[in-house]
Amino acid sequence: MSAPGGGGGAPAAAAAPAAKRQRTMPLAGICLFVPVKALPGGSAVFAAWKRSLPGLGASLTQDGGAAGITHAVVPQAPNGTANWGCLPPALAPPGPSGLLFVTQHWVADSIRRQQRQDEGAYRPAAARAAAPPPKPAARAAPSRAGSMRKGEDGEALPAVEAIKAWLGPLWRPECAEMDLAELALQGDYDEERCRRIGNEHVVEALRELRKFEEVVEALRELRKFEEALNGQWLKNPQGKAVSNHKSLAYMHAASAVRTCAYKLAPPVRPEQLPLVGDFTAGIITEILETGSCAQLEQFRRDEPVRDSRGGVRADSAGAATRRAFTKLPGVGAKVAQQWWDRGLRTYEDVIEAAASRGLGAAGSKPLVLNATQRFALEHRADLLEGTAESDLEEMRAAIAASLISLTGARGWHIEIVGGSRRQQRPAADASGSGGGSSSRVPPKQHHDADFMVTHHSYTWGEDLIGSLRDELIARRRILPPDTGAMCMLQQNRAADIEAKLMDDLTGASGELRSNVASDRLDHIFATFRTAAGRLRRMDVILVTPDQLPYALIGWIGSTMFNRFLRRHMNHGLWRIKGGRIVRVPDQAPPINRRGQGPGAK
Known part of the structure; x- marks a missing residue:
């Protein structure tokens, strides 16, 4: 006889696994x-x-x-x-x-x-639901849509007619045989030209999306792999550099729109432009139709955005505020996320939290700032204002005076590079002379200034970069490190520099790097004080005449230009042999566009 109540025990026990299933x-x-x-x-x-x-x-x-x-x-x-x-x-x-x-x-x-x-x-x-949407009617604007084709590397390329319309007057028959990397190098990425055509507002929105993605992705990779190189290249667990795909997707799309020779009209299709996929084509269409897109507005409001499959990306919350924080020297993605998690939303919030020495949200530890962060917050109005043309010329003069004082040699060649140089446009009466911006239209303001320095006859020692920093400090043109201002030195990394620079340019080592992380050039990272007492971020890079051509490519070329140039050169067209750049497979010296070799006039 079963125990009382035992008759119901077995069914109840059987029901539990069923409920779990x-x-x-x-x-x-x-x-x-x-x-x-x-x-x-x-x-x-x-x-x-x-x-x-x-x-x-x-x-x-x-x-x-x-x-x-x-x-x-x-x-x-x-x-x-x-x-x-x-x-x-x-x-x-x-x-x-x-x-x-x-x-x-x-x-x-x-x-x-x-x-x-x-x-x-x-x-x-x-x-x-009642009726499928009709296909878009043909437009007068040249969509040039056609079936996608495969490049030599298996990459998807628009049809030849679409490429021809995209390049406009830059098209030539040989473009039809180019792979994606070489084709991207044929474009005209001039901002004013794009604005005249009517597409620059799309570029600006895509570039803003890219900046937000860089903040989100840098933190994600920092958490996952404990190291982030920059917004474009990240390291996987094996230590190999990999792409930040979301940031690159927007970067690709912005480049495609920037060089497009005709005014875009919705809807934009992937087969219409190179470097544009289904998702980014939809984003471009939405921007053209409304002036913005859902993802961008969510980023701007610090809301989490949805991915291409509709899932909420929780780690994207606060991207606008975190991006603003990372504009300060000494504040990276990890610190910006920590400030956001504490409920800090403005620079003033950070200053108040650090001054209170009290506990943060949820009993977190008191907020402690390092010297660089304290200095950056105190002088944020100057550091975030941007560098004007007058600032650039004052910096150039200060660098030249310091070099002449140190070496006694005149004729130093000081080039503006970086973002300030990319934003310069040749003047109508440009003489073609070197020396930076003397023959160029004044650049727009940029967040910092980069200068590349060389001399074509004077030979200097390894200690020149350090002596230059000390001279600029002594002349009270840059702030010393004990003030908390950025004042760092990169020195004595230039052994076999030509081979290493070309290795970086071609990606021959298999590792992809940013120019700052890999340039190996003697470098000053400093905070410049103008005659009016304003503070500006300034970098000075010292190169030999032999290094100058390669260094200029890396420091004047945009991220996308260098990326596609690296891919193009790595396709087997160029190699280093005996200290010179040679063509493969015939190992001959480089030729110009007319097929002439070295020494041709």
Whole structure:
């Protein structure tokens, strides 16, 4: 005889595992139709779903006539457009009784949260359900859309007619045979030209998105791998540099729009421009239609943004404030995130929190600033104001006077490089002479100033860079390190510099670096004091005449220019042999555009 109450014990025990199984199979009974070809990410996304969904109890099919389909995915573009036209006739609206229409974001979020999401929150655009949206009518503006083609490296390239329209007057027949890297080097990335065409507002929005992404990605990689090189290149666990794909996607798109020879009009398609994919084409379209886009507005409001699959990116919250913090010397992505997590939203909040010495949010430790951060906050108005033309000329004169005093040699060649130089435009009466900006239109203000210094006949010793810093301090033109101002020295890293610079340029070592991290040039990082008492960030880079051509490429060329130049040279066109740059495979010296060798006039 069983014990009292024992008759109910076995069923109750059996029910517990069943309940557990039910909790771990939140999508039990769901059969999902997926139009793979129309799905953003295509077969790669479908394969990921195929691995994940069975564990949640769901099944997938690509057969629109299969029995038991409960849900149909209607792919949604970044601008909210639902692609109803991809559904087979058997599933076309209103569809069989009980069929639920959802976007791909419902699937992604159900997998991510391991829980069935409310289908009503992921319903495709209802207004489009009655009839699939018509295809866009042809426009007068040259979309030049056509089928994508494959480059030599397997990369997707627009059709030749689209490239021809994109380059406009820069097009020449040989462009049709170029790979993506070489093709990108043919563009005209002049800002004023782009503004005249009418596309610069798109570039500005894309570049702002890129800056926000750099802040978010730098912190993510810092947390994950404990080291971040910069916004573009990050290190994986094996120590190899990898791409920050979100930042690069916006950088690519901005470059494509900047060089486009005609005014863009919505909708923009991926096959219309090189370097632009489905997601960024949707972003560009939204910017053209509204002047902004959802991701950019969320970034600006410090709200978390959604990824291309609709998932919330929690680590993107506060990107605008964190970006503002990182503009200060001595404040990186990690510190900016710590300040944000403490509830600090302005520079004044940081100063007040540091002064109070009290506990922060949730009982966190008192906020302690280092000397560089305290100095940067105190002088933020000057350091964030930007460097004017008069500041640049005053800096140049101070560097020249210090060098003459130290060496007794005149004729120092002092070039403005970096962002200030890229923003200069040749004057109509430019004489073509060297020496920086003397023959150029005044540059716009930039956050700092970079100068490259050389002398074509004077030979200096290894200690010149340190002596130059000391002379500038003695003349009260830069602030000494004991003030808390940035005043650092990079010295004696120039052994075999030509080979190393070309190795960086071609990426032959397999490691991709930023110019600052890898230049190996003697370098002063300083805070300059103007005659009016204003403080400005200034860098001075010392190079030999032999180093100058390579260094100018790295320091004047934009991030995208150097990236594509590195890729292009690494395709086997150029190598170093016997201390000179040679062409492969014939190992001959470089030739000019007319096919002439060295010494040609």
